[in-house]
Amino acid sequence: MSLETDDTLPNGRAARPRGWLRAVIVVPLALAFVAAGIGFVGFLSQLRGVETDPPQTADGIVVLTGGSSRVSDAMELLAAGYGKRLLISGVHPTNAASDISRSLPDRQRLMSCCVDLDRSAVNTRSNAAETRRWARERGFKSLIVVTSNYHMPRAIVELSHAMPDVTLIPFAVIGEKWRDEPWWTSGATFRLLLSEYAKYVAAEVRVRLADIGLDLASDFGEPAAVPRRPATAQAN
Template sequence: MILRFGSLLLILYGLGFALFGVTLGKPAAAGAGRTDGIVVITGGPGRIEHGVAMLGQGKGKRMLVAGADPSVTKADLVRRLGGNRKLLQCCVDLGSESVDTRSNAEETKRWLERKRFNSLRLVTSDWHMRRARYEFRRVLGDDFVIVPDAVRSEPGFATLFGEYNKYLLRRIAVWLDI
């Protein structure tokens, strides 16, 4: 009986992982309108560039780079990204208070409250979007509009496996209230 139950759990885990791998986050639909803010979670290639492109297209009023290294400045961004210096100087905020996805959401909530924003475009990698949306929805509640805008990537097995386990563990931790 215990062996059957364990086998069933293992099969469900495997099916869940397969589903997780084939339903990665997608870029926002072309018709997804403007949001008050754009929030980019650092840590993956193309995220900041995509956020700046969305800001340049008028998809948000301001952009927060959540989880930025405290030593990074706007001048560093201008050097790295080139492009519209005025846009980066006026409309991009660097947040260095967060170190993980949960604290990214908490840092973002404080930023949204300071700016009196009610909606955000959430930019992160496709493989990270599910957990990021979960954390942001949990911290922000249902009053904030969240438009997910995933940056496509080519995650390897180890990345997907690790992220799936982080997502499951976080859901379990919240369920157990720990």
């Protein structure tokens, strides 16, 4: 007489361990997918669909290069008196102030008196570092942040982490393509949003881990290097 084990029983019990293994793998993946979907919807809810004037003036204005009409919109804000000076962050090293002036001929006076160029920044994180240096040199405590609507959430995360003592007022630039057609009808726009959402989540995770590190350092009696992020002023 032979003894049968669970591995050889024909009634399906042999599949149970494999079924549990599949559940252990599939269920967390499904939950992560749902969480990512909910997070993406929350990310989209932060994106403005129309441009609105800042609710208040600020000490300075910073525009992060990389999208159409960002610089021209920032110059319009400067001309309207929303800030004392403008920092154009992320200017290509080969571009001179005269190159920008030629593209904005009616703003040449402002370019010569009230605009600073940052050629060091190569990404949003270094945009934030250079903006912090500029704001501290000028003694600015409030800034209007100009960038594309899809880039604004990540920009605010990076800037507020770098400058927790500075009030940030977002001015989201709406591109023509965004205005002309809904984002869900364009594969290119949808891919752009997914990419930006992934970068935004990565920035949030990194900043939160940095905050946890500050908490641990404080618990062990070490001085905190950077204070907490403040609330960001929101445009109406």
